[in-house]
Amino acid sequence: MRITQAMISKNLIEGLRNNRDRLNETQRKISTGKKHAKLSDDPESFSKAKRLSKQINQNNQYLKNVTKANAWVMTTRNAVENLSSNISQLREISLQGASDDLTPTGRQALSDQIQYIIDDTVDILNQSYLGKKLFAGTKTKVESPFSVGNDGSITYNGNSANINNKISDNLSISINISGQEVLDTNIFTIASNLKTAMVAGSSDVKADLSDVESLKDKINQISTSLGHRENQIYLSQNRLDTANMNLSSLLSDTEDVDLAEAITAYNSQEIAYRAAMQTAADVLKLNIMDYLR
């Protein structure tokens, strides 16, 4: 092949440019830590990375939901536990009231205690968390879900709806206990019956004892169901954390540069570039003119 001077210099320039390009690209990889600079460099891995980071993002949102749900459920459970201890007190009082050797003043005192318990129960059920009523169904902004009338009667102002939180792609759990569910245990009817019976006499109290027992069971059931939900939330949180760890490592595999590899490549490319420049300098000096005298 005929090789002309112009060809030699053109090839040299092209070779040097290619070397520079490669060095620049490797340098970019090292400085950004990413394999690719723009979408079209590798559409396939970009679209994979996108799917992964979208899933991570979605999971992070679910984790936020989970944290919120957990706080709500735990607060509700604390309240229900307070209810439960009120019922235990009610039971003790009713056992005392079932005894025949109580004076009428004693009975009146116990009856007053029951009234305190009723008041406290209303207080517990009117609790708010972050400015929202815990036991009002979805009418979380009513002034008081349970209002006490002048005659002592109790009205529920909430509804029986569930507040649902999404904690994974296909799982939504209800995080609240509506006031209706509590009302359905007949807690207020039983307590006020007991209060009346307390003044009336021991036999009346005895008749109500079984009601108090069953009330305790019902409240315990509510508490158990909350415990079950806490468990579900905990499991879901675990699952999301693990999933995110795996996804992040996959994402890193897809888009992050292996630094050791990149730096090694940089070194060998630098040597190639130096060698190219050295030979360029030497070859361009070669000239027939030096030999024609």
Next chain:
Amino acid sequence: MSITSIYEASRRSLTNQQSAINVTAQNITNANNDNYSRRKINFTFSSKGLGGQDVERVHDKFLENQIRTESQEFGRADVQKSLFKNVEIYFGEPGDGSLTNVMQKFWNSWEELSNDPESEIQRLLVSNSGKNLTDTFNKISNSMESLSNETISMAQDKIIKINGIVEQLGTLQRTVNRSSDIMDTEDRLIDELSKLINLQIREDENGRKSIRSGGYSLVNGTDTTTFKVDSQQTDGLPTIVIKTERDDIVNINSGELGGILEFNNSYLKSYKSQLDSVASTIVNWVNTEHKTGYGINNITGKAFFNESSTTAKTMKLSDDILADSSLIATSSAANTIGDGTVAQTIADLNIKLDSDTNKSIDDSYQILITTISTDGNREEFISTNQEKIVSQLRGQKASYSGVSLDEEMTNLLKFERAYQAAAKVAQTVDEIMKTILQMV
């Protein structure tokens, strides 16, 4: 043979070697001129045994045509490569300001609102992220529109260049003397032209060329035609067409001009309509759900996005929501402020599948992005590849037609020695003549 005829032979010889040195000098002058084909001197014999000379232009027509064909494809892909870079920048993927991120933030804000449906602040955040979303869609759409306008002016520039070259070629065709220099210039011009537009070139026995493009003649003997750019505004983006002076539409499918046309008329248009369809799906779906819900003050039936602006360019929040974010609906029934069902449904639209296409909003957008990047990637690949092919062919051409200084210097020595020898012959004949004259 007479002695005087030897005088003549040496005179010719001196002239020939001088011409040869002249050609060598011309070659050396053009050693770095890429468009120059080296000249070679061929000595001939006359019947009297006396030499003449003939200068040949060392040139491979087949190679030249190959370079032109490959240059057309290179021009097409190369111009698209840089245009695609622009489109990618508009979408900002991957990055914080990318539409993917902005959309995700929008859906996440609804999810947050569904967790906290009583909150006024969370509603403000939803309306902000919604505004961000519409702004981003507007911005991308506007950028695409201005890129499309940019391609029109690019096409105009190319046409001006093409018409200029065609005119020059016409002038050259009119010259009577088809010298090597004129052929070199013509070849250079056709090379330039072939990077710009698809060409068919024919050459008659006298070396006069006829050049056609897309079925219409550009240069025919000494006649030349000009092309012009026309853009037709349809809905969406303008379509660019190239027309002859008589308003016939020319089919341009290659070269830089072909690349510009293809980019605007098929790629950019299809991206824009896909983007519009994503935008209108978001607007319609969100509005449908939103209208079923109740806001803080139990008002229902309000649209979240402006219902009459469903393209990416015009998309915006509805005036109601902009004026009062408490109208943002979260609950499925009146007086149930703690109910975030509707907000949750809207957040879930993100992954809801369209009943016709079986794709979610996010899927459609990802498909658009992946299409853009694979198209861009393909053109970049073709461009790099074609550049290599063209450069290799140019290398072959340089190897065949280029000037080698080593060769020229050796030739220079050769011709110089021959000149010296011819002079010596003249001197010797002169001495012989002197001897003969002294004999008298």
